[in-house]
Amino acid sequence: MSVVEFREVIKRFGKVEALRGASFTIPEKTVTAFLGPNGAGKTTSMKLIMGFLKPSKGEVLVWGEEPWRNEGVRNRIGYLPEKPVYPADIVVEDFLSYLARLRRVGRLDVERVIRLVGLEGVADRRVGTLSRGYLQRVGIAQSLLGDPELLILDEPTANLDPAARREILDLLKVLHKDLKVSMIISSHIIPELQEVANYAVFIDKGLVLDYGYLSDLWKRYEIEAVFNIEAVDAGAVARILVEKHYVRSVKRVGERVLEVSIDPGYYKAFEGALTELSHLVKSYSFKTTSLGDLYEKVVRSRL
Ligand SMILES: Nc1ncnc2c1ncn2[C@@H]1O[C@H](COP(=O)(O)OP(=O)(O)OP(=O)(O)O)[C@@H](O)[C@H]1O
Ligand SMILES: [Mg+2]
Structure with a gap:
């Protein structure tokens, strides 16, 4: 069963149509990027999933139920709002304990999340x-x-400096790995979502332009990912990498620098291969932000 399903959802606020017939599904065990410019309808979609809002038309289903009718759904979802407001004078642990009591969650859980x-x-x-x-x-x-x-x-990661941003992204990666929880993350900073997401919903002006597993979208829109690798022995690294089935090309662009193009769905496999070669590889970085390319292509294909 899908975690979330939107069927032709329209959401109006007075005269403003925040969603204009949005349809998509999100399967289990995904980290989904909600991508779209300001005012696209990302926050509205999240509030509909939480059941804070009721669709004007169409259906929002979460685990097959309508969240605005069924509070039980909300209790199974954790939510970080766009603009959270925290009481300044309370101690962190007491604040979390207070929220835990409100939500009828055990005291031990506070210690757990503090550690996490x-x-x-x-x-x-x-x-x-x-x-x-x-x-x-x-x-x-x-x-x-x-x-x-x-x-x-x-x-x-909004309003964070680059270091804090990095830390939060790494934290999200660890949480997904350790807790195996499904996530929906919104942002308009595309490259950073690329690191954590394996699924995407592209929203613009209240419409869903496309959605799906990134590995499928890369293929559908014919996007490739290019990395720069600084190697101790570029020749040796090149010889090993060309053998990988997902490596499309390896170019030597400097004495110790390689430019490697891979099928974008294989980001993790590629990272794994580089880790195994850590004695030969000094550093590597994305040359293209392929999710950015993807976004461009999705938007352009709908014009
Ligand atoms: N409570 C509300 N009353 C009136 N209009 C609203 C309300 N909430 C959202 N809107 C409007 O609906 C549209 C979609 O807003 P939403 O907050 O969902 O966008 P978003 O994709 O989250 O944008 P951002 O990237 O800026 O956070 C916008 O035009 C916004 O002004
Ligand atoms: Mg928003």
């Missing part, structure tokens, strides 16, 4: 004294209370 998101060092600090990065961890911690089956994170 790395808040141990600041658990006794007042919320108002935390940096933005740590505040965002508090937000993610509260979303994890009660061990939800689905996490909805509305722009979890």
Whole structure:
């Protein structure tokens, strides 16, 4: 069964049509990127999934149920709002304990989420004294209370500096790996979503332009991923990489630098191969942000 299904969903706020007949499905065990410009309808879609809003027309189904009719659905979802507001004077741990009581979640769960998101060092600090990065961890911690089956994170890296952004992204990767929880993450920063997502829903002006597994979308829109690799022995690395079935080409662009093009669905396999070659590879980086290319192509194909 799919986790989320939108059937021709229309959502109006007075005269504004935030969603204009949006349809998509999200399968189990995915990390889904909600991608779209400001005002596309990402936050509205998330609130519909939470059951905070009711569709004006069409159907929103979460685990086959309509969330606005069925509060039980909401209890299985963790939510990080777009603009969370935290009380400044309360100590981090007390704040989480308070939320745990409200949601009838055991005290032990507070310790668990504090550990999970790395808040141990600041658990006794007042919320108002935390940096933005740590505040965002508090937000993610509260979303994890009660061990939800689905996490909805509305722009979890917005307003963070590059280092904090990096930390939150790494945290999300670890959470997905350790908790195996499905996630929906919105952002308009495409390259960073590429690292965590394996599924995408492209939203623009209240319409869903396309959606699906990234591995399918890469193929459908014929996108390739190009990496730059700095190697100790470029020749040796090149000889090994050309043998991989997902490697399309290996070019030597400097004495120690290779440009490698791979089928984009094989990002993880490629990373694994580079890890095995860590004695030969000094560093590697994305040359193209292929999710960006994909986004361009999806949008262009609908014009
Ligand atoms: N409560 C509301 N009342 C009136 N209009 C609203 C309301 N909520 C959202 N809208 C409008 O609906 C449209 C979609 O908004 P939404 O917040 O879902 O976009 P978004 O994709 O999350 O954008 P952003 O990237 O800026 O967060 C916008 O035009 C917005 O102004
Ligand atoms: Mg939004």
